[in-house]
Amino acid sequence: MSKRAVLEVIALGVEDAVAAQAGGADRLELVTDIAADGLTPPVETFAGIRAAVDIDLRVMLRLADGFAVGDVERVVRTARSMRDAGAEEFVLGFLDAEGGVDVETVERVVSALDGCRWTFHRAIDRAADRNALRKQLDGMPGLDTYLTAGSAAGVDDGLPVLLAEAARGGEPGYEQRILVGGGLRLDHVPGLRAAGIDAFHIGGAARPQGWDGPVSAAAVTEWRSALDA
Template sequence: MTSVEICLDDLAGVRVAEEAGADRVELCAALAEGGITPSIGTVGGALRAALRIGIQVLIRQRPGDFVYDEDELQAMVDDIHSMRALPNPSGVTLGFVLGALRADGRINADATRRLVAACGEAPVTFHKAFDQLPDRAAALEQLVDLGVSRVLTSAGASSALEGADGLARLVEQAGDRIAVLAGGGIRPANAAELVERSGVREVHLRAPLTVATVAAGAPTAYDHGSREVTSGDVVRAVVDAVSGAGAGAAPTAAGERLA
């Protein structure tokens, strides 16, 4: 069985994704700028809304690179602690999505270890900063040693489908030690092919739908007249597409249940 994770920054999308059959969401803010940490109120709202679906929270203090100074790193640690303390009425899986690099392009092991420690028993995903690394095979081993649960990647390619061969190599290397979460350009039309070619058991995508904003009047710098929400139809189509695909693939990373 292939699990589906939906990346979103609209709070209503948590219920939409759950009702459409997704397994997890990655909750972000400001996806138009690549995504940053959502507010604690947004995370609290997502935990109240979720009945089954796992909530993965992006921990990224600002847009731009993934090289953080001490103040930024401490802010991210504080965010993790604050979010872990929130009420979780349905007891859904709360996890975190993070990544820290050094100026020379390698994983910042000290920063990553500190962030992972702040997460406690919560599952940790190392995000697509992984694709900037020159030696992803070595980096995968480092992430295993650091206690990371999964890595989000297209194997350095511009899309997951283009990186299918590289993803297959990562899946084989990972075994059941760490999950490989494929992300990048995944749509209903190509999701099953990607799973079959790469052997991944987890896919990650946005499912955007553009809708008109409610307020009347001419567009402004703050209200362009439309916004993006999560499309239940797209989520459902991907869930259906990958259902049964890659049935012989490796199991999810040891110690973590599917949401």
């Protein structure tokens, strides 16, 4: 029997969070500024959402568009202020100019998280060498998930990579959970589930009116049902 799949939904505010939980989401990714692919929300937004729902929340640590860290001191301060506000799970990922993982920056930010669990986000899909990135981050405290589409272009393009990485589960660098997101559709789910992938991340798919509209509990329920089928 396969265990229940994790459904993570992007939330921009309290209304999104409440609808996602009502629809059966297991976890939220909290961001702001979706035009920049999701930046760190204000602490007040986190606090409001934390008070409104009781499912897990992962807070994005990203202050500017792109995958370079920018001001690392500011990212570290942001991480600490989120921790002080009660955040216990995070999302982050930084690359250097050559497309390698910026290990030094990741280590500095992770040290501010005090062992909290975190996801390395879709920066992996822009990395020059995915396998090298995974090996370099192996053993990083708290890293339990990679959010990936298998390709910068999205799941359609990245399916072979996702299936190959799922097959390596348990190897060094491949022990973390694969959380599939980025152009994910319901018709991708059966093949990914069959490969043993058990975590799925949706943003636009939870918003029938587009990003200007809220998360729809009914849309989330449709995904929940598909994952549980």
